[in-house]
Amino acid sequence: MDSLGGWKRTHSCGQLSLQEDGQEVCLMGWVQFRRDHGGLIFIDLRDREGLTQVVFAPEVNQEALERAHVLRSEDVIAIKGLVRPRPKDMINPKLKTGEIEVVVKEFKILNAAKTPPFLIEDRAEVSENLRLKYRYLDLRRPFMTQNLVLRSKAAQSVRNYLSGLGFLELETPVLTKSTPEGARDFLVPSRLNPGNFYALPQSPQLFKQLFMVAGFDRYYQIVKCFRDEDLRADRQPEFTQIDIEMSFVEEEDVMTMAEGLIAALFKDVLGLEVKTPFPRMTFAQAIADYGLDKPDVRFDLLLKDVTSIVKNSEFKLFSSAELVKALNLPGGSTLSRKEIDDLTEFVKIYGAKGLAWIKIKEKEWQSPIAKFLSAEEKQGLTQALGLKPGDIVFFQAGPKEVVNTALGYLRLKLGEMFKLIPENTYAFTWVVDFPLLEWDEEEKRWVARHHPFTSPKVEDLALLETNPEKALARAYDLVLNGHEIGGGSIRIHTSEMQQKMFQVLGIEPEEAQEKFGFLLEALKYGTPPHGGIAFGFDRIIMLMTGAKSIRDVIAFPKTQKATCLLTDAPSEVSSRQLRELHLRLRERKEE
RNA sequence: GGGGUCGUAGUUAAGAUGGUAAUAACGCCGGCCUGUCACGCCGGAGGCCGCGGGUUCAAGUCCCGUCGACCCCGCCA
Numbered sequence A: 001m002d003s004l005g006g007w008k009r010t011h012s013c014g015q016l017s018l019q020e021d022g023q024e025v026c027l028m029g030w031v032q033f034r035r036d037h038g039g040l041i042f043i044d045l046r047d048r049e050g051l052t053q054v055v056f057a058p059e060v061n062q063e064a065l066e067r068a069h070v071l072r073s074e075d076v077i078a079i080k081g082l083v084r085p086r087p088k089d090m091i092n093p094k095l096k097t098g099e100i101e102v103v104v105k106e107f108k109i110l111n112a113a114k115t116p117p118f119l120i121e122d123r124a125e126v127s128e129n130l131r132l133k134y135r136y137l138d139l140r141r142p143f144m145t146q147n148l149v150l151r152s153k154a155a156q157s158v159r160n161y162l163s164g165l166g167f168l169e170l171e172t173p174v175l176t177k178s179t180p181e182g183a184r185d186f187l188v189p190s191r192l193n194p195g196n197f198y199a200l201p202q203s204p205q206l207f208k209q210l211f212m213v214a215g216f217d218r219y220y221q222i223v224k225c226f227r228d229e230d231l232r233a234d235r236q237p238e239f240t241q242i243d244i245e246m247s248f249v250e251e252e253d254v255m256t257m258a259e260g261l262i263a264a265l266f267k268d269v270l271g272l273e274v275k276t277p278f279p280r281m282t283f284a285q286a287i288a289d290y291g292l293d294k295p296d297v298r299f300d301l302l303l304k305d306v307t308s309i310v311k312n313s314e315f316k317l318f319s320s321a322e323l324v325k326a327l328n329l330p331g332g333s334t335l336s337r338k339e340i341d342d343l344t345e346f347v348k349i350y351g352a353k354g355l356a357w358i359k360i361k362e363k364e365w366q367s368p369i370a371k372f373l374s375a376e377e378k379q380g381l382t383q384a385l386g387l388k389p390g391d392i393v394f395f396q397a398g399p400k401e402v403v404n405t406a407l408g409y410l411r412l413k414l415g416e417m418f419k420l421i422p423e424n425t426y427a428f429t430w431v432v433d434f435p436l437l438e439w440d441e442e443e444k445r446w447v448a449r450h451h452p453f454t455s456p457k458v459e460d461l462a463l464l465e466t467n468p469e470k471a472l473a474r475a476y477d478l479v480l481n482g483h484e485i486g487g488g489s490i491r492i493h494t495s496e497m498q499q500k501m502f503q504v505l506g507i508e509p510e511e512a513q514e515k516f517g518f519l520l521e522a523l524k525y526g527t528p529p530h531g532g533i534a535f536g537f538d539r540i541i542m543l544m545t546g547a548k549s550i551r552d553v554i555a556f557p558k559t560q561k562a563t564c565l566l567t568d569a570p571s572e573v574s575s576r577q578l579r580e581l582h583l584r585l586r587e588r589k590e591e
Numbered sequence B: 001g002g003g004g005u006c007g008u009a010g011u012u013a014a015g016a017u018g019g020u021a022a023u024a025a026c027g028c029c030g031g032c033c034u035g036u037c038a039c040g041c042c043g044g045a046g047g048c049c050g051c052g053g054g055u056u057c058a059a060g061u062c063c064c065g066u067c068g069a070c071c072c073c074g075c076c077a
Helices: A062-068 A128-133 A142-164 A205-213 A251-270 A283-290 A337-348 A375-385 A400-417 A495-504 A509-522 A537-545 A575-580
Strands: A024-036 A041-047 A050-056 A076-085 A100-111 A187-189 A197-199 A218-226 A238-247 A280-282 A303-305 A323-329 A356-360 A392-398 A428-432 A437-440 A445-448 A475-480 A483-490 A530-536
Touching: A024 A050, A024 A100, A041 A062, A041 A076, A050 A062, A050 A076, A062 A100, A142 A218, A142 A251, A142 A537, A205 A218, A205 A238, A205 A509, A205 A530, A238 A251, A238 A537, A251 A428, A251 A475, A251 A483, A251 A530, A251 A537, A280 A283, A283 A303, A283 A400, A283 A428, A303 A400, A323 A375, A323 A400, A337 A400, A392 A400, A475 A530, A483 A537, A495 A509, A530 A537
Parallel strands: A050 A100, A280 A428
Antiparallel strands: A024 A041, A024 A076, A041 A050, A076 A100, A187 A197, A218 A238, A238 A530, A303 A323, A323 A392, A356 A392, A428 A475, A437 A445, A475 A483, A483 A530
C-alpha cells in the first residue's frame, strides 16, 4: 500500500485526447478491467468522468510491469505516464478517451480492494437487495454515477434560473410542528419538553407563506420533505422538492415562471428545447378524456362517454350504471381471449367488476354482450366511437370513479402493449380547475384536495355553503408523460378566508387555533396575495434520466419497507436514549 | 391492511411429473500469453437450494409458517 507522497492528479479519466499527446500526466482512480498479456498489461482506469486505458510496457518500466500483475478490479491506483496516440487500428470508438492511452512510467497502489459482490458495470443485473446493501459500489456504476451527476447539474440549473429572477434561497426548519390534514407525520420526541414532539415537514408550505408575509416576495428552496406513507416506485418517505413561492401574483404568473424553469432545466441539462407555454387542460377534461388527473398526452386513444347511448338498453349493467365509458382500440381485435382475460384481471385492480368488450368484425360484432344491444344502440356506438372492422372496444360501467380510473389505467396499459407511446418524448401538460374539496367517506367530512391553504376561485365562494363539491380551486398541476411532477396554487391570504376554509373542512375553531393559530395570526398583519408551486425533484430527474424508479436517482434510498439496507436504519435504541426522551415502548401484544 | 412476482455457488439464472454426484454463464484462484479493450487459452476452488416446521422410504421440487427484495391497490392535502 503506497501513500500519495505528494502526487497530484493532473487529469480525470474522461479527459485526455490527442491534444495531450506527449504530455506527462498523473491519473488516479479504480481498476475497471485488467487485461494481462504477460509481457504487456492493459488497465482501464476509472473515475467518475470515464475510463482511460493505461499500459504497462517493459520498454518503459519493466519493474512496474512486474508489479502490475497483482492489480485486481476496484484497486485504487495512481499512475504517472506519457499520453500517446494508439496505433490506428487500436482506436476504441466506444471510449471518449479511445484515441489515446497512457503508458506508465511509475505507479502506486493506493488501496487494494476486496473482490466486490457484483461487477461494477452497467450491464450487470444485480438484485435491489445487494445494490442497496453495497450502495457505495452500486453508485460506482456509470449509469448511477451519471444519474447523480445529472441531478447535480439540474439543481444547479434550477438555482441559476431562479436566482436570476430574483428568488432568494431561504431555509426552513426541519424540526417543526405536527399538523392534522395531509400525510402521516414523522415524529421526533423532544428531550427538553417531555411528552412533546416535533414533526418533520411534509413540505415547507406554511413557512414559505410566512416568508411572503415577511415580505421576501420571491422564495425558493431545494428541500427535503418527509411523509410517513407507504412507498412506491416513485415515492420515498424522504424526497426532494423544488419549493417556490411568490407574492403579488396570480395563476398565470406562477405557471409562466414554472414553464421558464422547466424549459431552462431541459435546455441546460439535456440540451433540449421544450416548447412553452405548455398546453392546459381542465381537471374535468382530463377525467373525461383520460380518466385520470395526470393524463399521459403522448398518445390519444381517448375515453368516450356513451352513457346516453345505452341509457335505455336492455343490458341492465349499462342502463343502470351511473356512468358508461368506452375505449376504442383501432386494430385491437387481434387480442386473444387470454389477453382479454388478463386485461380483465388488470382492471379489477382498480375496483372494476369486469371488462366488457366488442370485437368489430366485417359482418358482425363478436362479443359476449352484443346480443343485448339494439340496432339503434349499435348504430350510436359505431358513430360515437368511429368503429371500423378490426377494432376492439372496451367498456366500463358503474360508479364514476371506478369507471374513469379503471379505463384510464387500461388506456395506459393498451398504449404500452400496442406501442402507441412514442419514446424519448417529453409531453407536458397543465391540469387546472381542480375541485377544491373531496368527500372523505371514512372521516365523513370534506378534505382539501390540494391542501387547506389553497384559495377557492372567487366566483365559487358561494358554493362552499351550497355545493362544496362544485367549488373549484385556484390550483394547477404540471404533468409530464403521465407523472405528476409539480403542483401548486394561489393561497388564501386573509385570516377570515382561512378560518372559513377550516370551518368547511370541519376543523373546530379551537383546533384551528391550536394547530394553525400562528398562521391565522400572521395573515392579519398585511399579507400580500401570493401563490407558488412545488416540483417533485426526484421524479423530474427520474424522467430526465429514464430511470424506472426514483431510487435510481437518489443516492441512498429506502426499501419499500422504508428501511436502509446499508445502515440498517431504523433500528432499536438504548433504554437510556428512551429514558432521556421520556419514552417507554409498549408491549408488542398491545398493538 | 390487501393482491401479485421473486429468493438455488460471489453474481445472474436453469433445475416437468419428488429419486444417484444440483447445472451454466460471468466472477474468483493458479498457470501461459507483447496490442488487448467484456482480451484469449489451460487448469481449479466454490452450495445450511432464504429460514423454521411438516408430509414421504426419499424434498431445491409438495404443504404450512416465517423473513427479505420488488410491483401494485388502499394510503400519499
